[in-house]
Amino acid sequence: xxxxxxxxxxxxxxxxxLWAHDxxxxxxxxxxxxxxxxxxxxxxxxxxxxxxxxxxxxxxxLGERLPRETLAFREELDILKFLCKDLWVAVFQKQMxxxxxxxxxxxxxxxxSFPLLVRMASGLQYLEEAPKFLAFTCGLLRGTLSTLGxxxxxxxxxxxxxxxKFQVVIQKx
Amino acid sequence: MAVCVAVIAKENYPLxxxxxxxxxxxxFHYMVHTSLDVVDEKVSAMGKALVDQRELYLxxxxxxxxxxxxxxxxxxxxKFVMVVDSSNAALRDNEIRSMFRKLHNSYTDVMCNPFYTPxxxxxxxxxxxxxxxxxxxxxCSESK
Numbered sequence: 001x002x003x004x005x006x007x008x009x010x011x012x013x014x015x016x017x018l019w020a021h022d023x024x025x026x027x028x029x030x031x032x033x034x035x036x037x038x039x040x041x042x043x044x045x046x047x048x049x050x051x052x053x054x055x056x057x058x059x060x061x062l063g064e065r066l067p068r069e070t071l072a073f074r075e076e077l078d079i080l081k082f083l084c085k086d087l088w089v090a091v092f093q094k095q096m097x098x099x100x101x102x103x104x105x106x107x108x109x110x111x112x113s114f115p116l117l118v119r120m121a122s123g124l125q126y127l128e129e130a131p132k133f134l135a136f137t138c139g140l141l142r143g144t145l146s147t148l149g150x151x152x153x154x155x156x157x158x159x160x161x162x163x164x165k166f167q168v169v170i171q172k173x
Numbered sequence: 174m175a176v177c178v179a180v181i182a183k184e185n186y187p188l189x190x191x192x193x194x195x196x197x198x199x200x201f202h203y204m205v206h207t208s209l210d211v212v213d214e215k216v217s218a219m220g221k222a223l224v225d226q227r228e229l230y231l232x233x234x235x236x237x238x239x240x241x242x243x244x245x246x247x248x249x250x251x252k253f254v255m256v257v258d259s260s261n262a263a264l265r266d267n268e269i270r271s272m273f274r275k276l277h278n279s280y281t282d283v284m285c286n287p288f289y290t291p292x293x294x295x296x297x298x299x300x301x302x303x304x305x306x307x308x309x310x311x312x313c314s315e316s317k
Binding site: 071 | 183228247280285
């Protein structure tokens, strides 16, 4: 039972640490509030990509460790179902709430009470802060898919905490 | 015991290949390389046949007069190939399977190593020691 809490705390601290360095005055030409804003945005982008990178590496390792002893994946949909069931249960102790697809390479995974957001708020408060807490998970999904042989682009969106949607777009090489 | 063990990445390049020290190590490399075609055949054959449970263990890939070659593929399309001495009186299927299982476990451990970047050659000394176990006694040789 305590395992879930350990990961949540670690994740919260990761996000906090990466954003602690954010309010840096930008060394750019334009001084003043505009310059600070630009520096802030660039810093944010870097932090988001650092989080995604971390999630990616973890996803790669999980993609190796989790699948069962049989070659279970006959097609893409099987792999996505594996993500929604086995991966989510292993990391968040619950299954994904819904999986939708347009059968043309786009999948939308919906979680109605995402464990990393559930502690924050219920509703529209902190909506702007939510993407930071989803970056790691986006990377996680992308990493697992890449080990299982699928190149993809994963984005997350939040309409109201703690429900969130992950959109996976498969990229045909 | 196994005379050669190889881990081949998804893109068909070797991540790790070790053989018992002999003069003709290149022969083992060549055998592993040719066995990749057989692996691909088996995997695509399995895909077409509507079998409910598809095995990771591929079984005997092909026998030569001195050696037998066995294969195993993981869910991430990483292939393990093992070359075994034919003269060794009947190494049972079970034993080969358990050797592959140990290999799979050590490979998974390598993947989880934070200092390992997926796609690099495997140079972990721990992995070499594990190979020493399933592959039997006999020193491992560096084969680059």
